[in-house]
Amino acid sequence: xxxxxxxxxxxxxxxxxxxxxxxxxxSVSGPHFGGWEVYHMKGSPADPDRLxxxxxTGWFGxxxxxxxxxxxxxxxAGNDFGYAGGDPGTHLWYDGTLRPWEFKRIWHLEPSPDDPxxxxxxGEDAALYKSADGGLTWTExxxxxxxxxxxxxxxxxxxxxxxxxxxQKSRMFVAISAAGTFRSDDSGETWRPVNRGLxxxxxxxxDAEVGHCVHHVEAHPSQPDTLFMQKHWDxxxxxxxxxxxxxxxxxxxxxxxxxxxVHAHEPDTIYVVPITSDSLHYPPDxxxxxxxxxxxxxxxxxxxxxxxxxxxxxxxxxxxMAVDTLDSCGVYFGTTGGQVYVSPDSGDSWAPIVRDxxxxxxxxxxxxx
Amino acid sequence: MTSPGASPGAALGTxxxxxxxxxxxxxxxxxxxxxxxxxxxxxxxxAVLDAVESRYPVLGGxxxxxxxxxxxxxxxxxACEQDLSNEPPDxxxxxxxxxxxxxxxxxxxxxxxxxxx
Numbered sequence: 001x002x003x004x005x006x007x008x009x010x011x012x013x014x015x016x017x018x019x020x021x022x023x024x025x026x027s028v029s030g031p032h033f034g035g036w037e038v039y040h041m042k043g044s045p046a047d048p049d050r051l052x053x054x055x056x057t058g059w060f061g062x063x064x065x066x067x068x069x070x071x072x073x074x075x076x077a078g079n080d081f082g083y084a085g086g087d088p089g090t091h092l093w094y095d096g097t098l099r100p101w102e103f104k105r106i107w108h109l110e111p112s113p114d115d116p117x118x119x120x121x122x123g124e125d126a127a128l129y130k131s132a133d134g135g136l137t138w139t140e141x142x143x144x145x146x147x148x149x150x151x152x153x154x155x156x157x158x159x160x161x162x163x164x165x166x167x168q169k170s171r172m173f174v175a176i177s178a179a180g181t182f183r184s185d186d187s188g189e190t191w192r193p194v195n196r197g198l199x200x201x202x203x204x205x206x207d208a209e210v211g212h213c214v215h216h217v218e219a220h221p222s223q224p225d226t227l228f229m230q231k232h233w234d235x236x237x238x239x240x241x242x243x244x245x246x247x248x249x250x251x252x253x254x255x256x257x258x259x260x261x262v263h264a265h266e267p268d269t270i271y272v273v274p275i276t277s278d279s280l281h282y283p284p285d286x287x288x289x290x291x292x293x294x295x296x297x298x299x300x301x302x303x304x305x306x307x308x309x310x311x312x313x314x315x316x317x318x319x320x321m322a323v324d325t326l327d328s329c330g331v332y333f334g335t336t337g338g339q340v341y342v343s344p345d346s347g348d349s350w351a352p353i354v355r356d357x358x359x360x361x362x363x364x365x366x367x368x369x
Numbered sequence: 370m371t372s373p374g375a376s377p378g379a380a381l382g383t384x385x386x387x388x389x390x391x392x393x394x395x396x397x398x399x400x401x402x403x404x405x406x407x408x409x410x411x412x413x414x415x416a417v418l419d420a421v422e423s424r425y426p427v428l429g430g431x432x433x434x435x436x437x438x439x440x441x442x443x444x445x446x447x448a449c450e451q452d453l454s455n456e457p458p459d460x461x462x463x464x465x466x467x468x469x470x471x472x473x474x475x476x477x478x479x480x481x482x483x484x485x486x
Contacts, residue, residue: 035392059443059481060392060431076396076427080435 003368004324005070006332007051008340009038012358014053016071019353023330023344026353032074033065040108040319040362043070047116048366052077052135054106054121062105064121064135070368077135081106081123084140091125092154101125101145108319110165122162126153126176128188141188144174149193149210153179156213156232163318164217168224173242178213181229183242194242198231215258216318220267228270228297230260230318235272237297248297253284259321263346264329268296271323271331271347273316282313290333292347306350307341314339319362326367334360380412380467386476387421393432393479397425402476412467414446415458417477432479447478 002021008014013031032038036055044050051067053074064077081103088101104124112118121129121138127145129138144150144162153160156177164175172184173194180195198212213232220226229236229245233256236245249255254274263269270293276284283289287310290303314337324330331343338357343350384404394400405420415438422429429435432444438458440446446453449466461467469475 057392058484059390059441060396061434061441062430063396079430082436 002326004326004330005043005048005366005368006322006340006342006353007041007043007053007071007362007364007366008334008354008357008360009041009053009319009362010334010338010358010360011037014038014041014055014071015354015357017340017353021326023326023342024351028354029071031358032071036060036063037105038361039105040364042109042111042364043366044111044116044119045113046111048368050111050116050134052109052111052119054109056105062103064106064109066135078131078137081121081127081129081138082140083127083145084142085146088145090151091160092152094155098151101127103127104159107161107163108165110167113167120165120167122165122174124159124161125155126150126160126162126179128162128165128174130188143184143189144182144191147182147191147193149179152210154211164214166217166219166227168219171224171241173217173219173227175214175217175229177215178211178232180210180212181214181217181227181242194238195245196243197238197245197247198236199234200232216260218260218262218270220262223267226267226296228260228262230257230272232256232278235260235297248293250293250298250300252291252300253289253302257316258318259316259333261321261323261331261333263331264323264325265327266294266329266346269294269346270296271321272300273321273333275315281315286311286313288312288314288335290331290343290347290350303343303347303350305348306343312337317361319364320360322363322365324365324367330365332363332365334363336360380407380416380471381410383407383412383471384473385412385417385420385470386473387417388476388478389421389428390479390481392481393428396427396431399425412462412471413459414453414456414462417470418458421479443482443484445478445480445482447480449475 006017013034015030019026039054041053049070053065055063065074066077090098093099108122110120117134128141166173175181182191183194215230225241227238235249237248261271288308291300314335320334334340336359340353409416
């Protein structure tokens, strides 16, 4: 029997939500790691019962947890995240001064599609790590941080965080706030910025190579050259592997937001959650809406069935949207108000799975046979 | 007078009581106080914390920064109603404190700093 497992990381622990393929009745387990921030949890495509979780507090620092039984039990893995090669140097701070690179937390975990023991981690201050032993030990892929533009990277409001990791065999993409998107064609050894076409207020040079506050990037597996980006402002699209970008915000009510999702079976169907502005992190008019484009952008439709019509002032964070791979593609997102919503019909209708979790930081979904 | 903390050899092999904050007890899979055996002759803050991390490797990096060895900002160290947090980690603990810890009459407390509002 088909089972759907949703992994929700929150400000106060992790929750595992499960249902059958109908996705109308759910059971909830958790909190796992109660009281800790769980920025991200994700399962291995190669072994769905292998899960990784990033667990952090300001008090006790960073931990990585690993489950080998689908989240029923967890074991602490390795948490030694240093910067390789001695003195890591400096990057720009908010006030323009130089600041030593300092590890703070792991924002995103990306398990390899082929090997359950191989997993990548995106850190703050921006660094990319790899483990080949199930998370026990971590090695920084230094090619990113020694990339020539790195000393000029400046944190976004949330920190200098590496929050997006896309694995396409030897080609990889990462995105960093507020540096931009970077591409490697040699499994992470060397990197180059791929931000041509991005324009950001606050950057005096309209053609700036880096400095863009990219919020999230997604790609459909069947079209690896096509990337969709939710930038600080602007929804963007690239059809050449990030070499150039064009804006596809079209008729969105606002093009500020954090997550972006791609339909599992329709590579040109994408989802965003418009947020009022960079200073008003809640939906326009207090109405929570997902907007869908079936044309890869520019033409958008409002999805409202089952979503709050009024008095809703939550946000949806960058890693808090996911899609499942069932024939009728499910779309999921979590809010800072603690709701996790599901649409079992590609966004046409929505229902809350849970309403009162802590603020949701991340949502991932697995389909189990 | 020579304290148990400063006296060469006095602390070696001694078991001392350590109280961990709730989150770290959960992480280490323990309840209540823990007993750790010192592997150095002089009782210092570092000696206690090294013994804790040796006994419970999962706590590595949660009390002190792995790279610098410095106390994490929101962690405090108390014993005998004294705040030892800002004492040099390799300084022998004060005489009365060391005597009480070595004798087992007082624990070494690892405390999560108060925060909130």
